[in-house]
Amino acid sequence: MKCEEVRELLEALHDNELVPETRAAVVEHVQGCSGCARALRDLEVLRPVIAKAGRFVTPAELRARIIRTLRHRDAGFARGWRWRTLSALVASHAAMIIGGGLIVYVATSDYLRHGSATREVVAAHVRSLLDERRLALTSGDQHTVRPWFAGKLDFSPEVVNLEQDGFPLLGARVDYVDGRYQAALEYTRRNHKITVFEAPADETWVNATRRSVHNGYNVIQWVSGGLSYQAISDLNGSELGHFAALLRRKSKE
Numbered sequence: 001m002k003c004e005e006v007r008e009l010l011e012a013l014h015d016n017e018l019v020p021e022t023r024a025a026v027v028e029h030v031q032g033c034s035g036c037a038r039a040l041r042d043l044e045v046l047r048p049v050i051a052k053a054g055r056f057v058t059p060a061e062l063r064a065r066i067i068r069t070l071r072h073r074d075a076g077f078a079r080g081w082r083w084r085t086l087s088a089l090v091a092s093h094a095a096m097i098i099g100g101g102l103i104v105y106v107a108t109s110d111y112l113r114h115g116s117a118t119r120e121v122v123a124a125h126v127r128s129l130l131d132e133r134r135l136a137l138t139s140g141d142q143h144t145v146r147p148w149f150a151g152k153l154d155f156s157p158e159v160v161n162l163e164q165d166g167f168p169l170l171g172a173r174v175d176y177v178d179g180r181y182q183a184a185l186e187y188t189r190r191n192h193k194i195t196v197f198e199a200p201a202d203e204t205w206v207n208a209t210r211r212s213v214h215n216g217y218n219v220i221q222w223v224s225g226g227l228s229y230q231a232i233s234d235l236n237g238s239e240l241g242h243f244a245a246l247l248r249r250k251s252k253e
């Protein structure tokens with residue numbers, strides 16, 4: 001196992017959520033790798049602190065930064081999706097801003113929630129790469145894959161085959177990620193796997209494409225037609241961006 005794979009699984013190891021074979025592989029790696037062992041120790045120390053921070057009052061400095069970002073939003077001052085996302089979240093609750101601190105707390109909780117959601121989908125992607133039986137259905141035919149989800153999920157996912165564009169669909173599975181069952185579609189590009197998670201978008205999603213890099217994996221998240229999409233891969237950012245744009249366009253057709 002590579003270090004970046006192990007890093008994605010440390011939280012699951014800490015929470016005792018790994019299947020025995022994966023757990024054994026992670027533990028073996030950590031015992032022989034000082035970097036990953038340190039990351040696990042840091043996690044053990046930090047987890048309770050982060051959990052508390054999510055529940056209690058937002059630091060004043062962070063609060064001031066959010067308000068500054070809001071003020072300068074239209075002047076193009078806010079750089080980076082984190083602050084743009086925060087300002088969009090806060091703006092969506094504009095009526096409550098007058099209420100003061102509460103809204104900052106809500107926005108910050110959403111921000112923290114999205115950070116952990118990203119970690120979860122990356123971890124789910126890495127887990128799937130390690131599991132030989134990861135695809136419950138092996139098919140690149142959208143007319144086979146889409147009906148296969150019926151009865152397995154409480155929503156109907158979009159399934160698009162992008163084979164002609166160089167991103168063949170390999171198959172599908174249902175995965176439990178971020179507290180709900182999601183459709184997971186697997187695509188490939190020159191031996192790089194791409195997982196796309198789809199689920200109904202709740203009110204914490206904002207209508208903007210977000211890109212992030214998490215332990216070497218590129219993540220692109222967007223909302224379309226009431227569904228949230230999260231594409232994860234070790235493919236380079238520009239090709240994954242091309243893939244996401246194609247998927248977004250074709251799922252609307």
Ligand SMILES: [Zn+2]
Binds near residue numbers: 003006029034035
């Ligand atoms: Zn390592």
